[in-house]
Amino acid sequence: MKRLLPFIIILAVLGIALVSAWYFTRTIPPSTTAAGSQSQQPSSRASQAPQTAEPVANKGAPGAEPAHVLGPANAPARLEEFGDFECPPCGLFHPILVEMHKEFGDKLQITFREFPLVPTHQHALAAASAAEAAGIQGKFWEMHDLLYDRQKDWKTEFDVRPVFEGYAKEIGLDVERYKRDSVGDYVAKRITVDGSRGHSVGVTGTPTVFLNGRKVPFQSLPADQLRVLIQREIESAGKR
Numbered sequence: 001m002k003r004l005l006p007f008i009i010i011l012a013v014l015g016i017a018l019v020s021a022w023y024f025t026r027t028i029p030p031s032t033t034a035a036g037s038q039s040q041q042p043s044s045r046a047s048q049a050p051q052t053a054e055p056v057a058n059k060g061a062p063g064a065e066p067a068h069v070l071g072p073a074n075a076p077a078r079l080e081e082f083g084d085f086e087c088p089p090c091g092l093f094h095p096i097l098v099e100m101h102k103e104f105g106d107k108l109q110i111t112f113r114e115f116p117l118v119p120t121h122q123h124a125l126a127a128a129s130a131a132e133a134a135g136i137q138g139k140f141w142e143m144h145d146l147l148y149d150r151q152k153d154w155k156t157e158f159d160v161r162p163v164f165e166g167y168a169k170e171i172g173l174d175v176e177r178y179k180r181d182s183v184g185d186y187v188a189k190r191i192t193v194d195g196s197r198g199h200s201v202g203v204t205g206t207p208t209v210f211l212n213g214r215k216v217p218f219q220s221l222p223a224d225q226l227r228v229l230i231q232r233e234i235e236s237a238g239k240r
Helices: 005-027 088-107 124-136 140-149 161-170 175-182 185-200 223-239
Strands: 068-070 077-083 108-114 208-211
Touching (some): 088 108, 088 140, 124 140, 124 175, 175 185
Parallel strands (some): 077 108
């Protein structure tokens, strides 16, 4: 029996190892890799009907305050966009949002959050800084609109600083103050805080849009489909 004891111990150890391996393969889910930040690309539309917004998202981390907002706080439809000024899909979405703002007026509130995709877009951070610096002088939306309207003009420039300084002068900013603010800590912190909020609610690409706290599917961002989703929110609020 003593001669068999070592073999018995070895067999017992092997048995335990096999059982442990079987257990862990059943209880540990396959590992996943987080998607890198990127501009979203349109999916092919199988139907023209807008998809319903996803369930209410986690409120997430707070963004920069005061936020850049168009429309009243009590608007029945509240849209929050995470955008990158150099992102081509964001550039295409900009006129759609302008159209929605004109169409729905005080029934729609729009909030813009900075989410520059660096290093994918080489000038995205500079553009975000330009918009935030303009915001200090009360001209965020003027700079926001110029950056999107002229995206194709500046995105291929080697140095965008003189271009953005020209925009600052065009919209009536104190250019020297703008230049200081655009590289200051306050602007950098606002961009960082907006980015943290984006990551906390699962933003990985731009544009990402939430409507009353629910993520809008990217394929529902064209005007004809987004209009229906906004109208639904307004009608739903009227029934409550």
